[in-house]
Amino acid sequence: MKTLQEIHKIREEKRKELDLRVNTKADTREKHILVCHGTGCTSSKSPQILENFRKILKEKNITNVRVIKTGCFGLCAKGPIVIIRPEDTFYALVTPEDCEEIIEKHIIKGEKVERLLCKDIDGKIVNSLDELNFYKKQKRIALKNCGVINPEEIDEYIAFDGYRALERVLKEMSQEEVIDVIKKSGLRGRGGAGFPTGKKWELTKASEGEQKYVVCNADEGDPGAFMDRSILEGDPHSVLEAMEIAGYTIGANKGYIYVRAEYPIAVKRLQIAIDEARDYGILGENIFGTDFSFDIEIRLGAGAFVCGEETALLESIEGKRGQPRVKPPYPAQSGLWGKPTLINNVETYANIAQIILKGPEWFSSIGTETSKGTKVFALGGNVNNIGLVEVPMGTTLREIVYDIGGGIPNGRDFKAAQTGGPSGGCIPKEHLYTPIDYESLKEIGSMMGSGGLIVMDDTKCMVCLAKFYLEFTVSESCGKCTPCRIGTKRMLEILEKLCNGEGEELDLYKLEKLAANIQKSSICGLGQSAPNPVVSTLKYFREEFRQHAIQKECKTLECKAMAKITINEEKCKGCGLCQKHCPVNAIDGTGRDKRIINQEKCIKCGTCIASCPFHAIGN
Amino acid sequence: MHENKEKKCKKEDKFLKELFSEYKPVKDNLIQMLNEIQEHYGYVPIDVQKQLSEFLSIPMAEIYGVVTFYSRFSLEPKGKYCISVCLGTACFVKGSQKIMDRLQERLGIGAGQTTEDGLISIDETRCVGACGLAPVFTVNGEVYGKATVKKLDEVLDEILNRKEN
Numbered sequence: 001m002k003t004l005q006e007i008h009k010i011r012e013e014k015r016k017e018l019d020l021r022v023n024t025k026a027d028t029r030e031k032h033i034l035v036c037h038g039t040g041c042t043s044s045k046s047p048q049i050l051e052n053f054r055k056i057l058k059e060k061n062i063t064n065v066r067v068i069k070t071g072c073f074g075l076c077a078k079g080p081i082v083i084i085r086p087e088d089t090f091y092a093l094v095t096p097e098d099c100e101e102i103i104e105k106h107i108i109k110g111e112k113v114e115r116l117l118c119k120d121i122d123g124k125i126v127n128s129l130d131e132l133n134f135y136k137k138q139k140r141i142a143l144k145n146c147g148v149i150n151p152e153e154i155d156e157y158i159a160f161d162g163y164r165a166l167e168r169v170l171k172e173m174s175q176e177e178v179i180d181v182i183k184k185s186g187l188r189g190r191g192g193a194g195f196p197t198g199k200k201w202e203l204t205k206a207s208e209g210e211q212k213y214v215v216c217n218a219d220e221g222d223p224g225a226f227m228d229r230s231i232l233e234g235d236p237h238s239v240l241e242a243m244e245i246a247g248y249t250i251g252a253n254k255g256y257i258y259v260r261a262e263y264p265i266a267v268k269r270l271q272i273a274i275d276e277a278r279d280y281g282i283l284g285e286n287i288f289g290t291d292f293s294f295d296i297e298i299r300l301g302a303g304a305f306v307c308g309e310e311t312a313l314l315e316s317i318e319g320k321r322g323q324p325r326v327k328p329p330y331p332a333q334s335g336l337w338g339k340p341t342l343i344n345n346v347e348t349y350a351n352i353a354q355i356i357l358k359g360p361e362w363f364s365s366i367g368t369e370t371s372k373g374t375k376v377f378a379l380g381g382n383v384n385n386i387g388l389v390e391v392p393m394g395t396t397l398r399e400i401v402y403d404i405g406g407g408i409p410n411g412r413d414f415k416a417a418q419t420g421g422p423s424g425g426c427i428p429k430e431h432l433y434t435p436i437d438y439e440s441l442k443e444i445g446s447m448m449g450s451g452g453l454i455v456m457d458d459t460k461c462m463v464c465l466a467k468f469y470l471e472f473t474v475s476e477s478c479g480k481c482t483p484c485r486i487g488t489k490r491m492l493e494i495l496e497k498l499c500n501g502e503g504e505e506l507d508l509y510k511l512e513k514l515a516a517n518i519q520k521s522s523i524c525g526l527g528q529s530a531p532n533p534v535v536s537t538l539k540y541f542r543e544e545f546r547q548h549a550i551q552k553e554c555k556t557l558e559c560k561a562m563a564k565i566t567i568n569e570e571k572c573k574g575c576g577l578c579q580k581h582c583p584v585n586a587i588d589g590t591g592r593d594k595r596i597i598n599q600e601k602c603i604k605c606g607t608c609i610a611s612c613p614f615h616a617i618g619n
Numbered sequence: 620m621h622e623n624k625e626k627k628c629k630k631e632d633k634f635l636k637e638l639f640s641e642y643k644p645v646k647d648n649l650i651q652m653l654n655e656i657q658e659h660y661g662y663v664p665i666d667v668q669k670q671l672s673e674f675l676s677i678p679m680a681e682i683y684g685v686v687t688f689y690s691r692f693s694l695e696p697k698g699k700y701c702i703s704v705c706l707g708t709a710c711f712v713k714g715s716q717k718i719m720d721r722l723q724e725r726l727g728i729g730a731g732q733t734t735e736d737g738l739i740s741i742d743e744t745r746c747v748g749a750c751g752l753a754p755v756f757t758v759n760g761e762v763y764g765k766a767t768v769k770k771l772d773e774v775l776d777e778i779l780n781r782k783e784n
Contacts, residue, residue, distance in 0.1 A: 039748035043755075043762035076751030223707030223745040261654055261691055263748070300654050302689035305745075319649035321688040380709030380750040387751060418708065454708045468711055472745070478688075583721075583768040603724075605717050605768055 001281040004167065004288050007158060014159035020086035021148050022160075024128070031065045031107065034083045036147065038072030038233055039226070039265055041079040045096055049080055052099035065107055071234015073147040075134050077386040078118055083147075088128035092118035121384050121406035134385045137404055139366065141374050142190075142350035143390045146234030151269050154276040157237040163282055165353035169245050170290045175205060178249045182352070184360035186372030191217055191308070191345030192420065192449045193525070194371070194438040200342065203332040205250040207340035212252035214243050215336065215343045217313055218259035218266070221305035222421030223472065225452030227376040228346035230388050232259065232266035235350065236273035240283065240296060242344075242352035247294045250342050255296040258313050262303065270298055305422070305476035308450075309524050310343045312478065323480045324524035345450070347376055367393035371437035375451060381418075382457040384409050391436075398432040401455055412457035416540070420449025422469050422476075423529035425536025426462065445536040447529070461558035462541040463548050467495040469533035477527070484527030487518040491534060498545065500561040501552040508545055511538060560604045563619050567608075569594050571616030578608035578617060634659055635670065644674055649685060653692055662693045698733040698740035700778055704756045707746030715754035719743065721768045722756075725775060739778065 002010070020026035021034075035041075035050045053067040073081050078092035082102070089112060091102065098116060105113050117125045118132065126132050140146075149156040157163070169178055183198030204212065216239060220228040232239065243255045259267055274296055277283040285293045299317050301307050307316045311325035314336050335341025351373060355363045364372045371393040377400065380386050384406035391400060397417055401407065408414055416426040425446035427434070434440050438448050456465070470492040477484045491514050497503045515531030522528045538545055547553045554562045567578070567587075574592040579585075586601035587608065597608070609617045638655060642648045652671060656663050663686050672679045686692045704710075704719040719730070722741055726734055733740035749755050752764025756771065763774060 040751045043747070043749045043752065044764060076749075079751055221745070223711075224709035224750060226746065226748045226750060229748055262744070262746075300651060302650055302654060303691035304689050316650065317647065319647040319685075321685055378709075378750065380753065381712040386709070386753070421708065452708065454712055456712055460712060465712075468708070468716075581769075583772060603717070603721065603768075605721075607768070 001279075007163065007280070007282075010155050011158050011162075011164075014155045018149075018156060018159050024086050024088050026086040028086065029064050032085045033065060033067045033102075034070045034085065034147070035067060036071075036073050036079060036081040037069045037265070038076070038079075038230055039263075040072070040076040041081060042265060044080050046080040048096040049082065049094055049099060052096050053103065056099055056103050060103065060108075062103070062107065068150050069152065070149065071146040071151050072143075072230040072388055073129075074138075074143070074388040074390075075118075075132070075385060076388065077384065083129065088130070090118045090126060090129050090132070091116040133406065134387070134389075134404055137395065137399055138390050139374050139392050140390050141354055141363075141366075142231060142238075142347050142376055143234070143388065144354070145238065146230060146388075149235065151234055151236055152272050154237060154273065154280060154282075157235070161353075161357060162237055163241055165356035166241050166244050166282070167288055168356060169248055170288050170292055175249050175251070178245065178356070179205065181356060181360050185355045185363040186360075186367070187348065187351055187355060187363065188371060188438065189345060190347035190351075190375065190450070192423065192447060194448060197344065197348055200332065200344070201246065201249055203330075204340050204342040207333050209340045211254075211339045212250055213336045213339055213341040214246045214250065214252045214255040215313070215317070215331075215341055216243055216255065216257040216349060217308065217310065217343055217345045218257055218263075219301045219308045219313060220260060220263075220346075220450060221308045221476075222423075222450050222452045224380050224454050225378045225421060225450050227378050227388065227451045229260075229263050229266050231346050231350050231376075232263070233269055236266075236270045237277065238353060239270075239346055239349045240273055240277055242349035243296060244283070244287070244294050245352055245356065246342055246344070246349075248292050250340070252342070253293050253295070255294065256299050256317055256336070257296060258299045258301060258307070258317055260303070261300040267298065267300065274298070304478070305472070306478045306524070306526050309526055312524065313343070314341065321478070323478045324526070326523055347451070368435060368437045370439050375436070375448065377419075377451045377453040379405050379453050379455070381454040382408055382412065382460070383455040393437045394435040396433050396435050397427060400436070400453065401432070405455065408455065408457050410457075412459060415456050415458045415460055416462065416537075418446075418454045418456065418465070418533070419452065420447040420529075420532070421452045422472050423447060423525065423532055424449045424452075425532045426456075426465070426540060427536075428540040445532070445539055447532070459556050461499075461554055461556040462537045462544050463495065463498050463554070464556075464558040466534045466537045467492065467499055470495055470530075473526070473530040477530070481521075481523040481527060483518045483521040484523075484530060487514055487522075488527075488530050490514055491518075491531065495534070498548045499554075499559045501548070501554075501559070503549040503552075505546065505549050507549055508538065508542070557604055557606050557609075557619055563604050564599065565597055565602060565604060565606070565609065565617060565619050567595050567597055568616045568618070571614050573614055573616075575613070577611050577613065581607050581611040583607060635667065639670075639674055644676065646675060646677060649675060649677065649682065650689070653686060653689075657692050660696070662696045665694070695733070696737075697742075698738050700739045700758055701742060702739060702756060702758050702775075703742040703744045703747075704730075705745070705747050705749075705754065706743045707750070709746070709750040710754040713753040715756070715766070717768055718754060718756055718766055718771050721771055722775070725772075 082091040082094045187197040188194040306312045307322040312322040316322040331341040376390045557563045572594045579587040586598045589595040730743045
């Protein structure tokens with residue numbers, strides 16, 4: 001238990017101590033080696049890197065250097081990432097074996113380890129984070145602390161203004177004033193639908209009831225999206241603080257965080273954060289000496305995409321099958337166990353404390369007319385800089401893919417970008433200059449969604465992609481309502497036919513009709529939006545669908561039934577490289593013979609195409 | 620052999636005893652408890668479901684309904700090696716379906732199934748979060764990034780040739 005004065009003291013002292021994390025000119029003899037411990041870097045051995053650093057420092061008896069575990073820096077493609085502060089040196093693709101050299105050269109001799117310095121897409125070596133094109137157009141609000149603090153130490157969160165917003169709210173602001181600030185800021189739900197957050201808080205506060213609940217939706221089910229996970233892994237206290245502010249505002253004393261069990265690191269760090277906050281008296285009875293009490297519990301999901309839908313999530317917290325409820329009543333009136341419940345997404349919460357501290361005008365000065373602030377995207381697929389980016393609303397897709405993402409690898413062309421996951425749509429080349437906000441994305445047939453942004457190059461088949469999303473929805477449909485349960489299955493069957501070269505032109509119309517019916521008549525958001533990936537690809541890539549249906553032709557290698565890889569006899573020089581690379585020994589010929597592909601054995605993986613130096617292989 | 624089995628049973632009894640004392644017998648604890656059971660046994664045995672039903676006063680049918688609804692819970696034991704291929708969008712776009720196809724072709728089983736000898740099971744997962752390494756597959760939780768069909772073959776050969784199998 002800490003008094004407010006003690007917390008102020010921790011903030012002041014710790015902030016001085018950690019100045020070198022954010023100030024390259026910090027006056028200190030200390031150095032901090034930051035090692036990324038997001039899921040991506042953790043899977044490529046960053047815990048061992050951390051351990052090696054500590055071991056070597058101890059052996060060499062170096063005491064002015066600390067090794068810190070941090071959340072995600074964002075540029076996952078270059079992981080594992082190591083950053084040395086205060087000089088802000090950025091080492092990329094570090095292995096546990098490199099630690100010795102970094103200590104020996106960088107720490108002891110004061111020279112940079114050139115071979116490990118991060119290279120930008122244009123090949124230029126960058127010395128520090130800010131020089132990277134990847135970071136230049138980003139603005140970090142929700143991810144402010146990710147990669148700066150150690151998420152497992154509450155003092156580090158407190159040092160960077162942590163729990164100051166909560167203190168201000170509890171000591172100086174009425175419930176109405178908080179709602180007013182959030183409303184004025186223009187913050188909208190970051191889970192996808194974009195409902196105004198202040199309005200939601202106001203509605204829940206206005207609902208009658210002794211017992212109310214605050215829920216955090218951390219069931220990030222969109223495959224390929226990892227924004228919420230990175231916030232929970234890198235800055236868990238920001239979510240706790242915002243939930244407490246929400247609790248005070250709507251009159252709740254209990255909160256639940258519903259998080260996927262597939263995110264073990266996030267769950268562990270959340271639990272540590274909750275325990276630490278309880279220890280300090282920041283969670284529990286009479287917080288900061290006021291009569292406000294609040295506690296938070298974690299509830300684990302069990303692998304059902306539909307539980308990201310708010311009412312299904314509530315059912316799941318209650319221990320039942322996660323099937324959506326019919327709305328209205330909305331959770332604000334009747335939520336968890338029938339009590340008024342406020343549900344917000346992780347990223348929405350991550351903005352709250354800073355809106356309180358910096359004011360609604362500051363927040364609403366960022367973004368577009370209707371969408372304020374920033375949005376975090378998980379940039380993935382066929383793009384050079386795979387990772388986590390946070391940009392002001394209104395940034396164009398082109399800026400994200402080319403300026404931040406560094407463009408498409410292997411000299412290929414951009415074909416489409418997919419936002420909003422299984423509920424969103426595909427954005428073709430002609431809309432690259434669309435400024436991204438809730439409305440503009442909807443207008444072009446996609447949606448903001450939670451923030452997955454997958455880039456596809458011209459080797460991708462859009463029919464296959466539509467099929468991929470429908471497979472996902474079919475397996476994740478909860479089965480409660482008929483349009484979604486049966487309708488999506490029928491759509492998938494048609495798409496399978498098209499991909500197998502058994503389709504006909506009429507199928508395209510059937511798809512559109514089914515899609516319209518499912519959108520209109522499903523109970524929940526999952527069903528209503530399930531046809532979106534098909535509708536948008538049909539709209540922008542109709543010619544490709546027609547080729548599948550009428551000519552039975554797929555220009556990419558993805559529809560295997562229609563693909564046939566052959567070697568051009570004239571171009572083949574008989575070098576045998578393709579044979580060497582083929583994983584299934586499907587290429588015949590010896591010595592300097594022209595090679596021939598055995599079609600029965602060929603699995604159409606395309607490895608030979610990539611391996612041929614004479615471009616003699618194709619489909 | 621017989622002795623071993625008895626020992627195992629006793630150990631499992633201890634796990635259940637602890638589980639039942641750790642949680643209050645209220646309905647909303649069901650999914651939390653099932654998560655722990657799945658973690659411990661690698662699946663949710665039917666007689667454990669029966670005991671849960673008594674403990675929480677929830678009909679067996681409802682428990683079975685919950686177990687079969689969530690993809691994390693399994694009714695059958697998994698193989699000694701569980702190979703999961705990520706079919707999240709980022710991995711899919713980078714060709715993880717080819718890895719999955721190859722795996723199924725080599726083992727002759729589908730996703731969610733286990734080889735007859737109980738050695739390997741195949742799972743499909745949606746995003747393990749290592750999108751920077753896409754495509755990825757995992758073997759008992761260990762991540763293999765930037766995977767190719769060739770790499771999968773190597774890993775598979777290594778597992779199949781291990782002496783202790």
